[in-house]
Amino acid sequence: MKNGKDLVKSYLSNAPTLPGVYKFLDEQDNILYIGKAKNLKNRLSQYTLELVKKNQIMISLARSIQYSITESESEALILEAQLIKKFKPKFNIALKNDSSFPYIKLRTDHEYPQLVKFRGKNLTNGKFFGPFASSSHVSIALNEIQKIFKLRSCSDGFFANRTRPCIEYQIKKCSAPCVGKISKQEYDEVISEIKAFLSGKNQTLQKQLAYKMQQLSDEMEFEKAAAIRDKIKAISYIQLKSQKTHGLKDADLIAVHSNNGEFCIQLFLYRDGTPCGNQAYFPMHTNYDSQNKEVLQSFLMQLYQNKTPPKEILLSHDLEDADLYSQALKKMHNVNCKISVPRAGNKLRLIQTALQNAELSLNNHLKISAKNSSALREVQEIFALPNIPERIEVYDNSHIQGAFAIGAMVVAGRDGFDKKEYRLFNIKDEKKLNDFGGDDYAMLAEVLQRRLKRLNSEPKRRPDLMIIDGGKGHLSTTLKVMNEMKMNIPFVCMSKGVDRNSGREQFHLPEKEVFTLDRNLPVMKYLQILRDEVHNFAITSHRKKRSSAITISSLDNIEGIGKAKKNALLKYFGSFAAIADATETELKKVDGISTEIAKHIHKYFRK
Numbered sequence: 001m002k003n004g005k006d007l008v009k010s011y012l013s014n015a016p017t018l019p020g021v022y023k024f025l026d027e028q029d030n031i032l033y034i035g036k037a038k039n040l041k042n043r044l045s046q047y048t049l050e051l052v053k054k055n056q057i058m059i060s061l062a063r064s065i066q067y068s069i070t071e072s073e074s075e076a077l078i079l080e081a082q083l084i085k086k087f088k089p090k091f092n093i094a095l096k097n098d099s100s101f102p103y104i105k106l107r108t109d110h111e112y113p114q115l116v117k118f119r120g121k122n123l124t125n126g127k128f129f130g131p132f133a134s135s136s137h138v139s140i141a142l143n144e145i146q147k148i149f150k151l152r153s154c155s156d157g158f159f160a161n162r163t164r165p166c167i168e169y170q171i172k173k174c175s176a177p178c179v180g181k182i183s184k185q186e187y188d189e190v191i192s193e194i195k196a197f198l199s200g201k202n203q204t205l206q207k208q209l210a211y212k213m214q215q216l217s218d219e220m221e222f223e224k225a226a227a228i229r230d231k232i233k234a235i236s237y238i239q240l241k242s243q244k245t246h247g248l249k250d251a252d253l254i255a256v257h258s259n260n261g262e263f264c265i266q267l268f269l270y271r272d273g274t275p276c277g278n279q280a281y282f283p284m285h286t287n288y289d290s291q292n293k294e295v296l297q298s299f300l301m302q303l304y305q306n307k308t309p310p311k312e313i314l315l316s317h318d319l320e321d322a323d324l325y326s327q328a329l330k331k332m333h334n335v336n337c338k339i340s341v342p343r344a345g346n347k348l349r350l351i352q353t354a355l356q357n358a359e360l361s362l363n364n365h366l367k368i369s370a371k372n373s374s375a376l377r378e379v380q381e382i383f384a385l386p387n388i389p390e391r392i393e394v395y396d397n398s399h400i401q402g403a404f405a406i407g408a409m410v411v412a413g414r415d416g417f418d419k420k421e422y423r424l425f426n427i428k429d430e431k432k433l434n435d436f437g438g439d440d441y442a443m444l445a446e447v448l449q450r451r452l453k454r455l456n457s458e459p460k461r462r463p464d465l466m467i468i469d470g471g472k473g474h475l476s477t478t479l480k481v482m483n484e485m486k487m488n489i490p491f492v493c494m495s496k497g498v499d500r501n502s503g504r505e506q507f508h509l510p511e512k513e514v515f516t517l518d519r520n521l522p523v524m525k526y527l528q529i530l531r532d533e534v535h536n537f538a539i540t541s542h543r544k545k546r547s548s549a550i551t552i553s554s555l556d557n558i559e560g561i562g563k564a565k566k567n568a569l570l571k572y573f574g575s576f577a578a579i580a581d582a583t584e585t586e587l588k589k590v591d592g593i594s595t596e597i598a599k600h601i602h603k604y605f606r607k
Contacts, residue, residue, distance in 0.1 A: 004059050008047045011065045015041040019076045020069040021083065024062040024091075033058050033091040036080035038073040052289040058091045074327040081301030088460065093298040094284045097420070100306050101131030101269075102138045104145075104198065106191070111184070112159070112177045113191055114152050115142055121306065129198040131307065133269050133277030145197070148231055149190050150175040157573040161582050199272050206232055248350070249273050252309065255316035255354035256296050257362050261288040262369075263295050264362035266354045267303070271310070278354070280361040282415065292317045300325055300339075304332065313339045316351050316358075365415070372414050378523035379465065383509065385490055389464035390414065393451075394530045396469040397443045398538040407447035408538035411463075412530055421461075424541050425450060441477045444468065448481040455487070463489060469531055471495035475508045494531055505531075555579070558604050560597040568592050569601075580605045 020040045024032040037043030044067075047059055070076040088094045105118035106127040117138050118128065132138045145151065152159060152174055154166070159178045168174035175182040175190070182190075196205040209232050216225040253268040263286050269276040283295060297319055309329050319325060322339040329337045342348040373388070380388050392412045397405070407425035411418045425447045455462055466489055468474050475493045482488065493508040505528065506514050517524040555566045572590045573579045579587075579601070587598035 004062070005048045007062055007065065008044055008059065012041060012045055012048075015044050015067065016069055017041045018069045019071070019073045020067055021076050021079045022065060022067040023083075023089075024058060025064045025066065026061050027063045029064070031083075031087050031089045032061055033089050034080055034083045034087065036073070036076035038076075040067050040069070054091065054287055054289045074324055074331060077301060077324060077328045078332055081298075081305060084298070085302055085305055088284070090285060093286055093290065093295055095281060095299065095302045096284055096415075097281065099420075101133070102135050103128045103130035103132065104138060104141060105129075106194065106198075110156060112152055112187055114154075115145060115194070117142070127195065130271060130276060131269065133267065133279040137277030145194065146173045149194050149197075151190065151194065152177055154178070155578070158578045161573055161578045161586050163581075163583060163586075248312075248347070250310040251312040251314060253314045253350055253354045254296065254299070255351055255358045256292050256299075257355060257358035258286075258290070258292060258295075259362055259366065261286055261290065262362060262366060263290065263292075264358045264365060265295070265299050266358040266361060268350070268354050268357075269310075278357065280358070280365075282362075282365055293319055297325070301328065304329055308333050309335055309337045311335070311337060313337060314347055314351055315339065315341050316355050317341065368416055369414055372412075372416055372526075375523050375526035376414060378521075379526070382507075382517070382523065383465060383490060383492055385465060387464065391461070391463045392465045392467060392530065393463040394467045394469070394534040395444070395447060396531075396534040396538040397440055397447070398541070405443055406538055406541050407443055408534055408541060409447070409451065410530070410534045410537055412533075417533060422537060423451075440470065441473055444470070444474055444477050445481055448478060449485065452481065452485045452487050452489075465489075466491035467527070467530060468493045469495075469535065471506070471508055472514075475510065479510055494527065558597075559600050560594075561601070565590075565592050565597070 017039050019036075019038050021034060021036050022040060022044060023034050026032055035043065044065070047055065051059070068079075070079055084092045084094060100119055100121065102117055102119045103123070105116050106129070107113045107116060108126050117135065118126075119135070130138070132141065142153075146153060150173060153168065154162075154174075158166075162176075162178040165176040165179055165181060166174070169176040169181065175187070177184075177187050193205055193209070196208075209228050213225045213228040213232070216222075216228065248270045249272065251270045253266075253270070255266045257264050257266075263283055265281040265283065266278055267281065268278040281299065283299060286295060296315060296317055300313075300319075318341050319339065326337050326339050329335060342351050376388050376392075379385070379392070390413050394410050394412070396408050398408070405427035407427060409423045409425070411421035427443055427446060466478075468478055468491060470493045472493075474495075478491055478493065482491075491509075495506050495508065496504065504516065504519070505524070506516050508514055517527075555561050555569065561569075568590050569579050569587075573582060582602075584595075584598045584602045587593055587601055588595060593601075
């Protein structure tokens with residue numbers, strides 16, 4: 001069987017001289033690498049020449065090559081990015097976090113609109129502002145807006161059933177339109193102000209507010225005039241901070257910094273002349289042979305798969321062909337996007353700031369990574385793993401006498417905890433658990449069966465090590481499930497030991513004596529951190545489930561309330577808190593709730 005350069009040469013005679021995408025596959029037909037080409041024959045022929053180490057290893061593993069033609073090189077670039085995102089081949093640079101950017105959404109489906117967080121592609125049924133670099137940036141922005149404009153932030157059900165202002169009004173973060181503390185006309189004026197503010201029209205808004213303040217002052221409405229004065233001061237402060245954009249309106253700044261084959265990309269967002277935050281990315285599958293422009297090119301096409309690019313993208317390093325990437329983005333999103341590298345002036349200073357951020361972020365990332373890598377090497381040695389574990393899954397259960405049962409899984413690797421990979425398992429057969437007063441082994445068996453079955457469709461999420469919180473019984477249960485499902489994944493059960501004290505943990509492995517580690521060893525502390533993380537995740541999730549169930553089920557204790565009436569109340573009021581706060585008159589407005597039942601409900605919550 002041919003491999004390496006001989007394999008490539010065997011495909012060259014039939015390879016077309018057209019643009020397209022090619023794939024190298026191993027002996028199990030797993031994709032090793034995906035590339036694009038302006039001329040497939042010419043591009044493949046380059047793999048028969050002198051190669052960097054990464055490409056030498058890649059083609060040595062290759063056993064077949066597939067390719068498909070496209071109409072143009074820009075089409076090939078788009079298809080390449082789509083395939084890399086889908087398959088994440090081990091020799092392609094790939095993003096770890098490519099979720100969509102969050103927005104601020106101004107709802108338009110209510111008489112008194114409100115601002116909410118939004119993440120997704122469907123930018124309809126409202127007015128949207130952003131995008132923002134992260135959810136935390138949206139939260140900060142919403143908090144500042146609430147202070148300035150005092151828009152409502154409650155649910156529709158809560159809003160509809162207020163008879164007095166809530167605490168948000170007391171702390172001056174809401175104007176209490178629910179109880180008429182602000183008129184509909186005044187509220188609509190605030191909405192117009194918010195639209196101007198979020199669209200970057202701060203100077204125009206300030207002039208309008210200054211004129212309104214003078215009018216109120218002339219009319220001796222000094223308290224209202226003072227409130228507008230405070231609003232102007234807050235907007236002026238934000239305007240002062242946003243002047244650092246140096247004239248940028250709609251732009252993304254992207255800077256890359258590298259160190260020993262590791263890369264950090266800093267993305268800064270500017271929309272309507274306002275900074276919308278920054279985000280650090282640490283791409284996978286880079287090495288010493290990777291180039292800054294190569295990393296940037298891969299990042300660009302993967303980032304904008306599910307995100308609309310701005311009119312301008314400023315980069316820290318040149319691309320091979322910036323026009324090609326502009327053409328591809330135009331085809332993907334129908335946006336004319338200028339891609340350039342600033343050489344002087346304010347834009348260069350902004351890129352230099354982004355580069356400094358990338359360097360700092362990478363240094364911090366490498367420190368954490370090095371610390372975790374050292375611990376992972378020790379984990380490999382202690383548990384006799386064939387390789388340094390890249391993915392460790394840790395499991396724990398939580399319940400009360402079998403009720404509100406939750407199975408939890410956390411994931412850790414070289415970069416620390418990967419929270420987007422955390423999973424919860426709502427135990428389906430709680431009746432069986434209740435019959436036995438809660439059975440950790442039955443819960444563990446169900447969780448492992450569901451997880452291992454899922455691995456058949458997610459082979460790339462196969463763990464290198466599974467850690468189960470438990471002892472001998474959990475070891476037997478895990479072995480039984482592994483055998484039943486014909487899986488062979490290294491695992492260890494970690495128990496607290498005889499005195500149940502942290503630091504005396506015992507480790508249980510198949511066909512080995514139970515052992516412990518010196519509590520002062522860094523690897524012992526690392527394993528405890530893993531166990532504590534899954535334990536906290538399980539307990540927190542269990543409490544949420546229990547609290548929600550107990551709260552809603554308390555309606556069942558009221559005479560005359562069945563499933564249909566409970567659903568009608570929740571649908572009408574929107575929350576349990578709103579039901580508890582409602583008057584008898586308000587409760588009677590719900591379909592199926594008679595005067596007598598309304599009295600029962602009202603009396604129940606006043607006890």
